[in-house]
Amino acid sequence: MRTLAALTTLTTLALAGAAGAQSLATQPLAAQPPALTGTTWTLTQFQQGGQTVTPVGAERPTLRLDGRAVSGFTGCNTYRGAYASRGDVLRFGPLATTRRACAERALRLETLYTNALRQVTGYQLSGQTLTLFAGPRDRLIFRESGAATTPEATVTLNGSWQLAGGTALSPVAGSLPSLTFAGDRVSGSSGCNRLTGSVGVQAGRVTFGPLATTRMACAPAVTAQESTFLRFLSEPSLRANVQGQTLTLTAANGRTLVFRRAGSGPESGTVNPAALLGRTYTLSAVSGRPAPTSQPVTLAFEPDRLGGSDGCNTYSAPYRLAGSTLILTGEPISTLRACPDQPAPVNLPAFLALRPTLTVTATGLALQSGVTTLTFSRN
Numbered sequence: 001m002r003t004l005a006a007l008t009t010l011t012t013l014a015l016a017g018a019a020g021a022q023s024l025a026t027q028p029l030a031a032q033p034p035a036l037t038g039t040t041w042t043l044t045q046f047q048q049g050g051q052t053v054t055p056v057g058a059e060r061p062t063l064r065l066d067g068r069a070v071s072g073f074t075g076c077n078t079y080r081g082a083y084a085s086r087g088d089v090l091r092f093g094p095l096a097t098t099r100r101a102c103a104e105r106a107l108r109l110e111t112l113y114t115n116a117l118r119q120v121t122g123y124q125l126s127g128q129t130l131t132l133f134a135g136p137r138d139r140l141i142f143r144e145s146g147a148a149t150t151p152e153a154t155v156t157l158n159g160s161w162q163l164a165g166g167t168a169l170s171p172v173a174g175s176l177p178s179l180t181f182a183g184d185r186v187s188g189s190s191g192c193n194r195l196t197g198s199v200g201v202q203a204g205r206v207t208f209g210p211l212a213t214t215r216m217a218c219a220p221a222v223t224a225q226e227s228t229f230l231r232f233l234s235e236p237s238l239r240a241n242v243q244g245q246t247l248t249l250t251a252a253n254g255r256t257l258v259f260r261r262a263g264s265g266p267e268s269g270t271v272n273p274a275a276l277l278g279r280t281y282t283l284s285a286v287s288g289r290p291a292p293t294s295q296p297v298t299l300a301f302e303p304d305r306l307g308g309s310d311g312c313n314t315y316s317a318p319y320r321l322a323g324s325t326l327i328l329t330g331e332p333i334s335t336l337r338a339c340p341d342q343p344a345p346v347n348l349p350a351f352l353a354l355r356p357t358l359t360v361t362a363t364g365l366a367l368q369s370g371v372t373t374l375t376f377s378r379n
Contacts, residue, residue, distance in 0.1 A: 034128060034144045036085070037065045040072075040167070040254035041130050041142035046112065048138045053112065061113045062167060063130075063142060064254055070095075071167060073258070074110040078170050090123045090132065098170040099363070116140055145250060157181040157201060157240065160188075161247050161259035168255040169228040172221050173361035175288045175373060177229045179259065186211075190226035192218035192288035205237045206249065222288035232257060273321055276301040280308070281364050281376035283345065288373070291345045299348070299376060306352075311344035313337050317352065326358045326367065346374060 043061040046053040055061065055075060062072040070092060071080045081095035095114055119134035132140040160180040163171050171177070175191035186199040186208065193216050198209030211233065218226060232238075232251060239250040245261040283297035284290070291297065295311035307316030317332035332349035356369040364378040 036123070036125055036130070037067070038254070040064045040145040040250070040256065042145045043113070043140060044143050045141040046116065046139075047141070048112065048116065048134075050137065053109070055109060061109070062145065062256065064167065073165050073167050073256070074113055076106040076110045076165070078165065078167060079114065085123075088122050088124065090120055092117050092120055113140075145248075145254065145256070157206070157242070157247065158183070160262035162262055163191075163229075164246075164258050164260045166248070166255070166257040168232045168251070168257050169225055172225050172288075173359075173363065173366060173375070175219075175222045175225065175285075175375070177225070178262070190229050192216055192222045192226055195230070201240065204240055206240045207237055208233045216287070216289070218288035219285050219290050222285075229257075273301070273303075275360060276365070277303065280379045282379055283348075283374060284364070284377040285375040286345050286372070288375075295344060297344060297346065297348055298379075308348070310334070310348045312339035315349045317349065319352075321358070324357050324359065325355055326352065327355050328353050346372075348374075 041063045043055055043063070046055070060073075061075045064071050065083060065085075068082055068084070069080065070083045072078070074097060077098040079095045079097040082093035084091050084093075095117065097110075097114070116134045116138060117132075117140075119138065120132045120140070121135070122133045124131045124133070128144040130142040130144075132142070134140065158181050160178060163177045165171065172191060177189055177191045179186055179188040181199065181201075184198055184200065185196070187194070187196045189195065190213065193214040195211045195213045197211035200207045200209070211230065213230070232249075232255070235251045237252075241248045241250070247259040247261070249257045249259075280298055280300045283299075296309065297311045298308035299306060300308050301319075304318055304320075305316055306319050307314065309315075313335040315332050315334040317328045318330040319326060319328050321327070332352070334349060351367070351369065351372070351374065354369040356367040356374075359366045359368070361375075364376045366376070367374045
């Protein structure tokens, strides 16, 4: 009888265990929190010295830890470096950054952010929030990229967007890629060549169809940018997030491209004329193609006049700046020297009369009118 009772008890326990296992198997699994590594984190709050900074839009820095390398976006430039972690201890090595020219506010945030990263000693991971500790009081608070984003079903991408940054590539000053959405069609520029094709937007995901491009020769840096840009767009089902005037496309590996709606970014703001005075600029590229050095084309600014060489003759003209638009206020005056048969890469005085948009870059400046961009290096 004892044996029968024992068998009965074991059978009951086994059935109960099986029922419990079946019950657990039918329960939905809880969402797994993001891991420290392999996740792109977006800065939502920066606490320093009792003050709180809340970055917004395309100026929000990002952080990604992969193996022993850290990379991300400072709000202005992209960066990369080494890090070491053990337990809840985290330290970053020297960080290498690109050198884009950005709005003063973005540059200030970049300085605060990179300086704070150098001071980080530990971290805390809680759900979709990552907190980095930099000293006894300073904090960098991140959220997993894509968490609590605006549903794209209610947001339209229609319109023109210009690349502002991201972690997938470092934009080449004066040759920024752009996209224009119109229903199920997309067009734009890779920074050198024009592109066109189909696009599908559904439930916050964007899929680009085969994209046709022109076949212009570009400068090596612009060609590399174009290759990376087109390869990113070919990724299946990119996640799209629109916040205000900023569009962020995120690939499955966490890499991002950040765009500003055309006319809304700092590039459309006021250029400080004083920053141009007393400097000479030499044409280095025309729409991404290197300019010849045998007949250098130059540009220099005085308080009320600009001038330089068109590759043969010297020229000058009165001008003014309206925001970022360069406007000639009188006819250019030019010398009449006989010039070599080889034509200049561009008729600069005629181009300046088209009221180009002027952008100050890290190495010089860029003038853009229509599909033509003139890139100048600062001497």
